[in-house]
Amino acid sequence: MLRAVWLTIGKEFLLIRRDRVGLFMLLVAPIAVIAAAGFSLAKIYGGRTVPRGEYSIAVFDEDHGAIARAIFDALAQQPDLAIIESSSRRDAEQTVRERKLAVVGIVIPAGTTDAIEHGRGARLILYTDPVKYLQTIKVELALSELCSKITAGAASQARSQTAEQTQSFTRKLDQARQSAQQARADAARLATQAEVSRAAIEPKIRAHIETALAAARDRTKLALDTEMDRIQRKLDADTAAQQAKLDELKDYLGRLEVAHGQFESWFGQLQQLAGSHAADIPPPPAIPSPPADLNLGGIKLEPVAELRDARTRLESALTIPPIDLNLPQLPPAPKVPLLNIPEMPVIDPSLSIPGSLGITEVDSTGKEIGEFAGFNAFDLQVPGFAVTFLLIGMLMGVSLALIDEHDWGTLERLRSASAPLWATLTGKLLARFVVGFIQMAVLFAAGYVLFGISLGRNPVALIMPAAAIAFAGAAFGLIVAGVGRTRDAVLPVGAIVIMTMAAIGGCWWPIDFEPVWMQHVALALPTTWAMRAFNDLMIRNLVASSAVIPAAVNFGFGIIYTVVGVAIARRRFG
């Protein structure tokens, strides 16, 4: 029976080789469709296949500052953007909305640079064409990234400056703190030195004072003696003068007393003379009488003896006792207050200049990709349409070929020969599996050469999903052959099923475009798992093991399809 299988495989290859239309559908048509779809949809996925200058944008610069230059430079570096410089806002708007020469018009308002540099917000003005929705989104995305970068750059610069200033301030605080500590140390050292000096100078001071005091005493004693002598002499002279005066007074008082007596006598005579009028005569003024106890005669001025006693006492007083120089303790050196210079607090990032939230795209290896790069649309279209045309090939190669064999009568002849149906089916499936696998390999190679698709980290890993979907597709062709009774029935049935499987399975667009419920439905389709594996390997650049489960699922689908397909085919052709 293996001979029948082997011969059937060989015959299938001969048939395929002679079938130019089939070969065209297997290899050329997919490349043509892939090229059409890939180039058409490249804009959606933002791939690098978009020609340089694909999008034109009108730019009007009112700012003429550093930010404006940065925007210009960044836009100029965008490979798919071409810049049209506008002369005014109106010109930019017309370029977009009336002349339709640009996808988006950008106005960089005056003061943008100043606002950014001084921490204020600034906004670019966009003129868009709503019809060019996707292009606008792409340009807006690029601009958003650009603004984000500029803002982040400014914030980063401010943050850097703040950090520098903080570090400078911290350094100065540290210096002040060190200076204060030095001052405290110096003060302590000086206090110690003062104590030492004080202890050293005290006897000197004492001696010096004693010497000074002795000299002062001598000078005082001399001056005192001199002055006392002078005073003594003066007092003696004054006493003698006063004694003379006193003697004159005493003489006067004696004569006054005589006069007084004469006046009393005179007055008595007068009153007598005045007779009756004596009463009219006013009494004479009373002449005071010297105090009764006044005894001027007893007064005798003597030289002042007390002065001599005073001299003696003064001299005694001038005798300086030993000086008990008890110098007061030096007041403690004033403590240099411990300058509590606070540590420079670590600036809480949340309290610092707010950071900007940016995006860093990294690949599965963690390597930074840079700006949002999108992906080569052909990385999706090549496997997607390769799978689609693989299924179409299976439809023609298995389903139609089986029906053709039935219609030609060769199936009946095979069955009358020693080739059982299962051998024919097996040979056909194996041949188509190999052809499908080769088809996938050729299309991927063409995609690599013509469209620069990524083959992932390990191109060999692509064999797994390719082989799995080829197997599942071949087996599925068996089911279609059994369900479709005639060639005319197989074509629409097969086409509908294949197109639906391809569409829902994400062969034509990323499956994430579809609603969630449809994505769940898609799990029942081999196309979904094939595309998941291809996307993982080619676009997400994951490791080879990521394709194991999807490939296993599709091999499972293939087994189920084979069992069901053989059962249907046995009933249909058996």
Add this chain to the structure above:
Amino acid sequence: MIRAEDLRKRYGDRVALDGVSFTVNAGEIVGLLGPNGAGKTTTLSILSGVIAPDSGRALIATHDLAADPRVARRSLGLVPQSLALYPTLTALENLLFWGRIQGMASSDALRHARTLLVEVGLDDRADDAVNEFSGGMMRRLNIACGMMHFPAAIMLDEPTVGVDPQSRGRIFAVVEAAAQAGGAILYSTHYMEEAERLCDRIVLIDHGNMVAQGTDRELIALAGTEPRIEIMTKKALPPGWSKGIAGVGELPWEVVDGFAAAATLHALDQVPDVIKRAGEVGDEVIEFHVHRPNLQDAFLKLTGHALRDAP
């Protein structure tokens, strides 16, 4: 040797075969004759192992097809009614495939394929794709494919449908050569002439029943049919115009244009007498046609309807 033993087959309520039995011996060509839908293809399908009978037994070269299908099929060469060929393969590639699928070694297959291509007149087109062939060429190649592996039993199902006379002649030659080589040939056709021309024996089949079998003469004799003459004369032949010629029976026959009459004959040697009488009575014999009894007549006689128009 091919042997059908009481083959019965039903498709639902419809009886396709109802107890068909016959034998084709080595070196013998047996025609399976019957109108379309009579059960010929069903018989061949059972005998070739494509379908299984409800009951009965099929033997190919003494091998029971049900008990030993692999060996039996190796002894069988089927030439189906449809052109069981791969259109995009060349004639040689088709032959090699069918030969090798039947177990031939590559070199043997190539050698015999070249021989067969000469026999069927396609040696100069060996490397041309079959879809470039005429219908007759395809028929010839179709037969060659069935004979590639030197089968002991060959079954041909309507092998000359749509074939030009030249191709038909070549097909006959090939079939006869295969029989002479010792093959047991079962030749299914609804062309009576082919059966008469080619077959040693004929199995008449109708509505799944085997009506009769034997040589053409045996079948004609079995049906009891007689020669017939149709005559056009200048004047109309009145009833009783053949009176006096023994064994001649006048038949009612009308033609639109001209005067004609028909009559059965007992034997062909009565033709001159009948022509002479018609000329005398009808003034002049313009045209006459003698019809020998054939399988068509026998079939009509045996089944009550024509061979080509089964109800």
